[in-house]
Amino acid sequence: MATARILSTGDELVRGRSLDTNTSEIARALSGEGVSCEGAEVVADDLPALVDAIRRACATADFVVLSGGLGPTEDDCTRAAAAAAAGVAIERVPELAAALEERFARRGIPMPPSNLLQADRPAGAETLPNRHGTAPGFAMAIGRGRFLALPGPPNEMRGVLAEEALPRIRAFLAAAGGPRRVVRTRSLETWGEREAAVGEKIADLMRRGRMPRVGTTAARGTIRILVHAEGDPADVDALLASDEAEIRRRLGPAVFGADGETIEDVAARALLASGRTLAVAESCTGGMIGALLTGTPGISASFLGGVIAYANEAKVRDLGVDAALLARVGAVSEEVARAMASGVRARTGADIGIGITGVAGPGGGSEEKPVGSVHLALDDRGAVTHRRLALPGDRALVREIAAKSALDLLRRSLGR
Amino acid sequence: MATARILSTGDELVRGRSLDTNTSEIARALSGEGVSCEGAEVVADDLPALVDAIRRACATADFVVLSGGLGPTEDDCTRAAAAAAAGVAIERVPELAAALEERFARRGIPMPPSNLLQADRPAGAETLPNRHGTAPGFAMAIGRGRFLALPGPPNEMRGVLAEEALPRIRAFLAAAGGPRRVVRTRSLETWGEREAAVGEKIADLMRRGRMPRVGTTAARGTIRILVHAEGDPADVDALLASDEAEIRRRLGPAVFGADGETIEDVAARALLASGRTLAVAESCTGGMIGALLTGTPGISASFLGGVIAYANEAKVRDLGVDAALLARVGAVSEEVARAMASGVRARTGADIGIGITGVAGPGGGSEEKPVGSVHLALDDRGAVTHRRLALPGDRALVREIAAKSALDLLRRSLGR
Structure with missing residues (x-):
């Protein structure tokens, strides 16, 4: 099964001034494509730290999706970090520069020269066009992984992810051949039993290494049982249905709903x-x-x-x-x-x-x-x-x- | 300036089923103590991955604060991972076991045996009592860093952070001596004016490059004005107080509170x-x-x-x-x-x-x-x-x- 790691960059995320919602959205979207997310990291706007994080992620995952650091200011260092991690140069792309200039001309405002930074790209990378803002993303091979850089503002990230990144990931998985594998999750919501008591009733299902993987989380009285399965789509659905039936049988009326129902x-x-x-x-x-x-x-x-x-x-x-x-x-x-x-x-x-x-x-x-x-x-x-x-x-x-x-x-x- | 790295653990976070809000809260709280957060990582419920993340973080930061993985089930592996990262054994703490048993006895319900996992602690660690739930946190030295483990549920994390973790971090910083540089934020909460109207009344204070930095955020009817200043503690407090007085003067009764008051x-x-x-x-x-x-x-x-x-x-x-x-x-x-x-x-x-x-x-x-x-x-x-x-x-x-x-x-x- 294909794996992914997710990176996000920005001092405001590291300092806690903004909440990182991109990681969670990207992880869910990748799961839907059959890519299993193995971990995520938030990195400051700091070139050496970002180079190190990209290298480490690309050494172990099939896909590394990063958001942020593509803007026009000095502290936006994703382009430079990806180039350094891959050991390639940065090049200015004339078509991107022209598109930026045209965009500003159309709005009748002069373009600040620093904006041209957004026309830079690591050599050999492919542009991921951004119809929702000025900073395009890019995709390239780094180490054993496919690296995809997306803009940081959530609405731009979401657009470029859906329109540009996911189709490429899908094509890559299809080209890699073999049966398509997916990860799906079913959650069952319970009330009235303590987490430890729920855990004991399904301890055998929660055993490490078992498929589906079963875990519990507790939040303000609701104990949620999460069932994850990966594999061929048809098998996965059957596995989830079978575990769901077994969990419902064991927990009886404590189960009040599924998939986030309140x-x-x-x-x-x-x-x-x-x-x-x-x-x-x-x-x-x-x-x-x-x-x-x-x-x-x-x-x-x-x-x-x-x-x-x-x-x-x-x-x-x-x-x-x-x-x-x-x-x-x-x-x-x-x-x-x-x-x-x-x-x-x-x-x-x-x-x-x-x-x-x-x-x-x-x-x-x-x-x-x-x-x-x-x-x-x-x-x-x-x-x-x-x-x-x-x-x-x-x-x-x-x-x-x-x-x-x-x-x-x-x-x-x-x-x- | 002292540095920190933040870890959070949980499959539900890695998969994007739950949004990680703890990292952001912890980063803000550390900033308030003059500790600069350098990065954050979300790690799956996977022992080797967690050991690796703890070791890496503790190799570079003064403080490593982790939330999650302290519950009573098999997939809660923070205790084991910290022990492995430090190269020490796990020990059962009789007082913690007794406290757990008493807690259940007081409520007149039998304690599931698996709950005793929460009485385990890496050898040499200090317990961080949790008055908001059953899983206590702990603190210990790992590598060059101080490692602090907090419970994952946000209300428990918040309580243990404020009551147990921050006082220890403060004491540690005081013992280390040296001049302190802090980042402090004051927020003023307003109701009854639109965000754009608030922004117009304080546009000059919100100018880029000004210190303190002033911005607004809107959430469910409350418009919050954030004032950030950094530097020497005494200067920072004077700057914040002066901006607060000016903002209150301009907005009058629309300001109903400060620093998250509801x-x-x-x-x-x-x-x-x-x-x-x-x-x-x-x-x-x-x-x-x-x-x-x-x-x-x-x-x-x-x-x-x-x-x-x-x-x-x-x-x-x-x-x-x-x-x-x-x-x-x-x-x-x-x-x-x-x-x-x-x-x-x-x-x-x-x-x-x-x-x-x-x-x-x-x-x-x-x-x-x-x-x-x-x-x-x-x-x-x-x-x-x-x-x-x-x-x-x-x-x-x-x-x-x-x-x-x-x-x-x-x-x-x-x-x-």
């Missing part, structure tokens, strides 16, 4: 599909469940609204929670969560009511009810389900995971 | 400082104003809660909006926004009521009330302010800017 979208779609109506009674989440659900267009067909019962008086007045009960068991309790869920249902006439109350922190915790204690209840036409959560993390994370746990309970209760 | 935090703090109480009545934002405000700890002293009045029936039943008025002028109207603000105030007894109603899209727009039409009202003890917004963007952006515009109105009405 728990809020899945819950909202499940609610719409059920035809039932919902109202929420939120304390510690302060409106977040409603805010997440209403991100889905058309949700007004099922979501009636609800009450943000942040103060205890609101729980009594708006949700009919018994004041004596509140005083006896406290606002963060199973009883109050149940009363909130049933209260908002009664108040709004919704089929389903959700109640949530908890200690988001950083203050307000006690030995009995530490920060992260959350009670969650769902009343579906009189049948009440309750969950007690003990959530890790800071206030923002406790609140987000609490709200999404409510949405997880909702989609599970609707059989999704 | 409109929701500023509004929540202004509310708390005012001693007044607030309730919200949200239609198109579905609870987002409440969710944003309640992100601030202690807000329960001022925020009573409110009503998510997504359905028209809720506006009538829970907020006392006149049904005939609703039928006549429609839900998205100045009159209904005003009635919602006053209704939720009357219902809850709050000093201030906020009402918001709009067309978030993508459906539901008309010629008279296109997608992005939002009416916002604030009733402060009987004095009602109204704003009509015509917002660009998709559903998510319209909702977010609508909610934050309500918070902007709140902080301005409180004189902040």
Whole structure:
């Protein structure tokens, strides 16, 4: 299988003033062509460092795709670095110089002489025309690799990648013959099991060296299982489908979606599909469940609204929670969560009511009810389900995971 | 000047499935300490590749900061790679194992045995405690560099970087002595003026070649003005303070905060400082104003809660909006926004009521009330302010800017 390494250059990237989004886009595009990305590097606008990075990358990868450093200023050293890495001279290309001059003439502004730097090219390189800006890219052989230089501004990079670089990579792979190999990835999104517990259930699938390659990542409560397979397109699809089926079998309802679906979208779609109506009674989440659900267009067909019962008086007045009960068991309790869920249902006439109350922190915790204690209840036409959560993390994370746990309970209760 | 290299590890980053934001954050934080970042690399979950990258980075930089690969699964190989790069063994740290076990015991759930991987550490390394998750980081000498490993999830990385890694880097720099040259950035956050209008008011400060360097960026309604200066710490601080004063003078109340403060935090703090109480009545934002405000700890002293009045029936039943008025002028109207603000105030007894109603899209727009039409009202003890917004963007952006515009109105009405 063909391999690639990705380079990006620019002091602003190295210093953290700009976020490098090109690397991620290029890696995804190459995967789609069956080229496996092995690593990426961000290099300062520094000639020796760039020469070294290009040489190292071209010594091990079939394709090296670099973005940045093609502009008209002194610190744009990609042309010089590629020439040095290949051991060739820099030459000025008359057609490129003429095109630059014409471009400026057409806009009626004088061309700064430094712009002519953009007409330079390592000897023997092929130009990759740029219809989205003034700096063209180029492609050439360096070491064992094909080196492709693209402009740095994301919109220009994207254009030259799609129009010029990928077609050349495709042609190169076709000319190299042999069966075409692709890398494809399927991700399964799970909620409700810890990463380590998920990992144990699929430990044999995650074994090093196995194909497909299976890994997990965790982000704010969602545990994602990534399945990568490489090979012949038909085989790859079969391998992914087989692993997906096995993972779904082992993890059951913890799997809520695939390929980046969110728990809020899945819950909202499940609610719409059920035809039932919902109202929420939120304390510690302060409106977040409603805010997440209403991100889905058309949700007004099922979501009636609800009450943000942040103060205890609101729980009594708006949700009919018994004041004596509140005083006896406290606002963060199973009883109050149940009363909130049933209260908002009664108040709004919704089929389903959700109640949530908890200690988001950083203050307000006690030995009995530490920060992260959350009670969650769902009343579906009189049948009440309750969950007690003990959530890790800071206030923002406790609140987000609490709200999404409510949405997880909702989609599970609707059989999704 | 001290130098750094940054590494991040994870197949999902190399393949472009997740965007690496840690590198950029770490680079900025190091700049603030006077450490110059020379380059960054993204490495797959592959032990030999990671060992090689760590060795190369530690051969040239004073500090090497890596994020990722510290989780509890087989593909988390940062601990093993650092040990191999340094030529030391891996050891299990009894205190870390005990802390992990206690953490799970406290939450009343059994610990998956694989979690114990997170109690491993290269021999001779120092633990960097992680109060935001289960995987601690570590620090050790490798080659000529100080190597610091941080967890991969951005919120955990951020916490361990600020609380554990930066103090150690500072102490190390102080011990090394010598004059310090720093790069510092001050950002001023504005709301309510377009980026081009902000740019025109400070065009002379943004001139190329001027020091400090001043630029603007726009993200989801907040226009940020960045002021960068480099040099001797005392000079840099004076330059930044002088530009900040000038920018605040020119932009007036559009500046709501500095250095990444959010409109929701500023509004929540202004509310708390005012001693007044607030309730919200949200239609198109579905609870987002409440969710944003309640992100601030202690807000329960001022925020009573409110009503998510997504359905028209809720506006009538829970907020006392006149049904005939609703039928006549429609839900998205100045009159209904005003009635919602006053209704939720009357219902809850709050000093201030906020009402918001709009067309978030993508459906539901008309010629008279296109997608992005939002009416916002604030009733402060009987004095009602109204704003009509015509917002660009998709559903998510319209909702977010609508909610934050309500918070902007709140902080301005409180004189902040």
